[in-house]
Amino acid sequence: MTTLIYDGTFEGLLTAVFDVYAHKLGNVKLHQGEYLEGTLFDEKLHVVTDQTRAARVLKLLKLKLSTLGVQRLYAAHLAEIPGEDNNLLGFIRYAIDSPENIEEDYGNKYVMRISEIVRMVRREKHRMEAFIRFQKLRDGLFYAAIEPDFNVLPLLIKHFKSRYADMKWMIYDLRRKYGIYYDLHDTQFITLDFAESNRQTDIVAAYTEDENMYQHLWKNYFKSVNIASRKNTKLHVRHIPKRYWKHLTEKI
Amino acid sequence: MLKILVFLNCMDADRITEKLNILADAAKYDVSCASSGSKRKNENKGLGNASNGICHSYTEDGRCVSLLKILLTNHCIFDCAYCVSRKSNDIQRAAFTVQEVVDLTINFYRRNYIEGLFLSSGIFKDADFTMERLVRVAKKLRLEHNFHGYIHLKSIPGASDELMNEAGLYADRLSVNLEMPTEAGLKLLAPDKSHQDMIKPMSYLKNAIIQHTEEKKLFKKAPMFAPAGQSTQVIIGATPEDDNQILHSANYFYKSFKLRRVYYSGYVPVLEDSRLPALNTSVPMVRENRLYQADWLMRNYGFHVSEIVNNQQPHLDLDIDPKLSWAIRNMHEFPVDVNRADLKMILRVPGIGILSAQKIVSARKFGKLNWEHLKRMGVSVNRAKYFITCQSKEFERRDLTGSAIKQFILATSHSKYNKNVPTQLNLF
């Protein structure tokens, strides 16, 4: 058993795959983190992320999988779910070793696991598309804060860019401390350095004058559409788990 | 000066809030809230698009909130017994201006609260007068605000073809609510409405949609016309129709008018009227849910309506879903071998949904599937095990009767509508 230590990037993952084949390694384990001398693992290999090697593996994967299959693999990696590295590696090795496309071999544990991860990531992405609430600030910017379970921000760009093409907006992932900003032409990744403590009050202070009115109207609307005689809290919480409430205007 | 301005602003906000409360409240009994099925793209860097509907929130009774669903006004010249807005009901009345609806829609949309607007109305003056206002809202949103989000307009029964045509050009979906599943039910509870007046805009739209779809095939630039089609709603439990009548009439409307959806709305007793169920009657939520499941089986699982309900089986089983109910009435069709049966039959197995059925058919090309595989593919094995065999020596060997299976399944499952069981209520 060899433990491969890599940096956690997609290129790093692909380089690790390259090394597995280059060194003809059979039994391996993938580990994210820094390479330290003489610790923990007996046999270990430091994966040095390499663009050329990664590109070669990617090229091979594109032959073995459909375009959608490669995208799904990327989405699964992007999610940054701890402990899934070996499943990603297992999937890639299975894809490379098989003569035919294995994307739909749901009987295989790696294929099934990737499909599960993709489903979880998709669901989180859809939830964000639904639950993001923009607040209009005085300079005309529409701002939203999110704290998704997985790193789905990059997957949101396409949806929000095509929907809100005529306004400036920013979506900020408070947990991962970065955001996307759309300036009416393009989107870019950004980081903000406001103090932890007064973040929300800063934003409220920057509201445009009708922001409070529309939030108030929306909360009212949400209350009016409820039919008391049909109340079903269990169903309600299943649709909007409580961890999302703190950024939902109608639930604050 | 500034003070007065602020004051005016507040007045305005209060008035709008009051109108919104009244007119959203009056609109909430229309259960349709779908915003899917359209294919409107954002053009010329405008605002919004409409394709796969998103539920932006959920009400406390668990229904999807996708659209700003309001009435333009709850003034009405008609007196339909089941409706809160009926003429003879003593309630507060209000009316939005066209501009107010436009502003609300745009501002809610920009904040990502909604997918678009669902605008309905009580009938004031006459059908055309009302319809013209509804159309004007849609037109303003599209032409003046470059808005490409979802718009659902109610077609007012009796509105002219010209207005229906205009409505189709700006709206994604149009609907006429049949409300009562049969003509007799309608006569009893909505004496001012004629069945004919409701059918007329529906058939006009059906033909116009077909015609525009043909044109669109020939010329890419041809205008879109109600790309999300037509839908309707029927109220359940206000009149004595059985599920057999309801589903057959739904089937008729799907077939004859090419409707995209029929919505079933459990009657919420809001009014005292000798023709209606008493005020303390509870909303038939389980029945409503079963009707949706049955409707789903008709549209997506290849079931014919008479396999689900017929003269021998006029009611849907309330304890179990209609698919399981069909299966235990047809035990001679089972067990199904998931490694061989065609997709059509796999779809009929209780506990296997569309996604897992497709996964099964793809995955079995790579090798025979066993229970573990099925479980991982999302099959509810607890339910399906009575109806299938797979690559395993373990399977249900007992020759169980349908009713025994029903008991086993009921003993191990919990319905999301079983909220009246006290132990479950304590959870919250």
Ligand code: SF4
């Ligand atoms: S016409 Fe419509 S709004 Fe008027 S009473 Fe009948 S159902 Fe209600």
